[in-house]
Amino acid sequence: MSEEQRKVDQAGVDELYAEAEHWHVNTGGETIHAKRVPGKWRNLKWLGNAVWLIFFLGPYLRWGGRQAVLFDIPERQFHIFGLTVLPQDFWMLSLILLFFALLLAVSTALVGRVWCGFFCFQTVWTDIYTWIEDKLEGNPQQRRKLEKAPLDGRKLRIKLTKHALWLIIAVLTGISFAAWFTDAFVLWGQIATLQASTVVWVVIAMFTAGTYLLAGFMREQACFWLCPYARIQGVMVDKATALPTYDYRRGEPRGRVKKGESETNRTTGDCIDCNQCVAVCPTGVDIRQGQQEGCITCALCLDACDTVMDKLGRDRGLIRYMSLEELEGKQPVPLWKRGRVWVYTGIMSIALAGVAYGISTISSLELKVLHERQPLFVLQSDGSVQNKYTLKILNKTNFDMEVAISAEGLEGMVLVGAEKPVTAHSSNVTATTVFLRVPREELESDSQPVVFHIRNLKNEQFGAERESVFVGPRH
Amino acid sequence: MTDKVFPGESNTGHVWDDNLRELTNDPPRWWTIAFWASVIWWIVYGIIYPTWPVSLEGANKGLLGWTQIQEYQQGVAEIQAVRAEFEDQIKAKSAKEILADPGLTDYTVASAKVLFGDNCAACHAAGGAGNPGFPVLADDNWIYGGSIETIQQSITLGRQGVMTSHGKILSGQEIDALANLAVNLSQGKSDPEGMTLFTQKGCIACHGPEGKGMQVLGSANLTDSIWRFMPGGFESAKYTITHGVNDGTDPQTREAQMPSFKDRLDEAAIKKLAVYVYQLGGGQ
Numbered sequence: 001m002s003e004e005q006r007k008v009d010q011a012g013v014d015e016l017y018a019e020a021e022h023w024h025v026n027t028g029g030e031t032i033h034a035k036r037v038p039g040k041w042r043n044l045k046w047l048g049n050a051v052w053l054i055f056f057l058g059p060y061l062r063w064g065g066r067q068a069v070l071f072d073i074p075e076r077q078f079h080i081f082g083l084t085v086l087p088q089d090f091w092m093l094s095l096i097l098l099f100f101a102l103l104l105a106v107s108t109a110l111v112g113r114v115w116c117g118f119f120c121f122q123t124v125w126t127d128i129y130t131w132i133e134d135k136l137e138g139n140p141q142q143r144r145k146l147e148k149a150p151l152d153g154r155k156l157r158i159k160l161t162k163h164a165l166w167l168i169i170a171v172l173t174g175i176s177f178a179a180w181f182t183d184a185f186v187l188w189g190q191i192a193t194l195q196a197s198t199v200v201w202v203v204i205a206m207f208t209a210g211t212y213l214l215a216g217f218m219r220e221q222a223c224f225w226l227c228p229y230a231r232i233q234g235v236m237v238d239k240a241t242a243l244p245t246y247d248y249r250r251g252e253p254r255g256r257v258k259k260g261e262s263e264t265n266r267t268t269g270d271c272i273d274c275n276q277c278v279a280v281c282p283t284g285v286d287i288r289q290g291q292q293e294g295c296i297t298c299a300l301c302l303d304a305c306d307t308v309m310d311k312l313g314r315d316r317g318l319i320r321y322m323s324l325e326e327l328e329g330k331q332p333v334p335l336w337k338r339g340r341v342w343v344y345t346g347i348m349s350i351a352l353a354g355v356a357y358g359i360s361t362i363s364s365l366e367l368k369v370l371h372e373r374q375p376l377f378v379l380q381s382d383g384s385v386q387n388k389y390t391l392k393i394l395n396k397t398n399f400d401m402e403v404a405i406s407a408e409g410l411e412g413m414v415l416v417g418a419e420k421p422v423t424a425h426s427s428n429v430t431a432t433t434v435f436l437r438v439p440r441e442e443l444e445s446d447s448q449p450v451v452f453h454i455r456n457l458k459n460e461q462f463g464a465e466r467e468s469v470f471v472g473p474r475h
Numbered sequence: 476m477t478d479k480v481f482p483g484e485s486n487t488g489h490v491w492d493d494n495l496r497e498l499t500n501d502p503p504r505w506w507t508i509a510f511w512a513s514v515i516w517w518i519v520y521g522i523i524y525p526t527w528p529v530s531l532e533g534a535n536k537g538l539l540g541w542t543q544i545q546e547y548q549q550g551v552a553e554i555q556a557v558r559a560e561f562e563d564q565i566k567a568k569s570a571k572e573i574l575a576d577p578g579l580t581d582y583t584v585a586s587a588k589v590l591f592g593d594n595c596a597a598c599h600a601a602g603g604a605g606n607p608g609f610p611v612l613a614d615d616n617w618i619y620g621g622s623i624e625t626i627q628q629s630i631t632l633g634r635q636g637v638m639t640s641h642g643k644i645l646s647g648q649e650i651d652a653l654a655n656l657a658v659n660l661s662q663g664k665s666d667p668e669g670m671t672l673f674t675q676k677g678c679i680a681c682h683g684p685e686g687k688g689m690q691v692l693g694s695a696n697l698t699d700s701i702w703r704f705m706p707g708g709f710e711s712a713k714y715t716i717t718h719g720v721n722d723g724t725d726p727q728t729r730e731a732q733m734p735s736f737k738d739r740l741d742e743a744a745i746k747k748l749a750v751y752v753y754q755l756g757g758g759q
Contacts, residue, residue: 372602373602374600374601374602374604375600375602375603375604375605375611375613378604378611378613378614378756379611379614379700379701380614380615380616380700380701381614381615381616381696381699381700381701382699382700383663383699383700386613386614386615386756388613431581433754
């Protein structure tokens, strides 16, 4: 082996060591104690967190004598303010899901994991839990010290208070979740008197345990190892996606500030290697190594770095929202020139239009007609052919309706069994059996279309129709 | 020997392919916990559930005294408790009263569907569609009457069709003329000559002066479009006139028998079936 080759090998090994340093992945062996630094992005995160107040307070809104938003599973009715959706209208749900799936995709394509960083229940609840921890146990240094300290009265008091508060939030989370599916005020009454159903107790217990464990202990590990969205984000991000990015052109070579060194003749970049960006990171990554799987783009490192830059009198934005293209010195592509934006927006518009169409045409009365198959038709004594139909009248309103049934389509057709109006019960399907009779000589083929109509006798605006077939002997 | 090769490592001493060896490490803690938990589970299960074969008769009874048949019976009792509300009403009410109550009728029809499949559909086909030789129940033609009471009576006591075999009583010409009459009547055409023969030969005794049949006797209405014996038409009518129905003297006679269900089904089940059959074609 020549001397020269030896040198090359050494360089390769050094490279591997350097890379290994970057491969540090927090596998939960350590608890991350992130520092909390105030700033613009911190305030935005609070705003994002505040969206979840809807989850806690929403069930107590009332609308027309009942809970404004109530997903009543036993009754199979879904009330959203004035709108009542029955399982029959659930095709709209798929469009809503499509819309939100693409909203996730388009927001990720434009500004990265904005859901993870600002809105996701996992990061929001973790943020609240660590905020409580920060208030009770102090800053990260004090917390680490307390961790190592022997168990004494003070430590016990602090820890018990913390876990009690965590559990209260966890229980409230469970109860709030249950409150969307049953009347919230009744639910509290049942809980207070210990008369809630098993399902309610199980739901609350599961949510309490889940919240307590996930936000209290799993924390960023849930994003690392549990969450599928965190894994698929890679395909949604492209070079034009604006992400919290360390401007290495400005920052490198990083170096500590030397006493007495003037700003004008320093040899280092803007980064002073103070590690504040790492200290505030809730998932424990170093943003200066570039975009990585642990980063949930919460932008808290932006606040930390800006604070430091302010202290030094250097320009803010050493870490800032920036795309890979910008980092490489290219002009960012305007939104309207990006194919993804157009495709995503197109599909989202279609989904929204479908939902809008669904809601505007949602009918209060629906008719289904089931043609009897055994037998398909019956010859009557007067020589006519009789078909039997089961009409299923769905009344989505909250009042009973007197409904008249009629049918048309064939010459000489007689409707039997619908002489009296049928009472269509509210929020229910009412089934009724009717017969159609047609003289045999009027039949032109063995299967001809007929149309059934129903209309409310008191209010003509409620009505529905449905096509079916009239079957006769083979021609 | 292996200790020399792999110092400080506790292994079983077996080494394959230079370095592949079996270590004597303890199994993981979680595995040990799960193992002993399973053992405890197995013992507890063996005590509270029937498990150990103690004699040729079977296993021990277990502390809980649990048996499969008990669990099954509990399940049956549960469903019967749900049905009891309706079943009690069906027992207490007449078939006509059941029909007057739409909710009870719905329950009756739903539960009678199974009874009909088990007891009736073999001849009358699913939905009462009928089979050759067995009447359609879904139409408006009722040989013995279509009121709910007569339907219930037909199921309870059964029915026996009767028509004399006329092959030896009438001439071939006369039979042809009468068969023609049956075709004409079913199509609403008048046939005075045939009617004269019909009256002379005594057909009116059972089928009535106008050939409309008598439900008390179960004689067919000849003036409607429905044929009791399929496929209907001249040949069918001729065969029926020649050989009769249930006439023991003629081996080729047509059969028309409805068995009595009095001893096979209880009164409530027959009531249910009557309601079911009644609503098939709309009833009378």
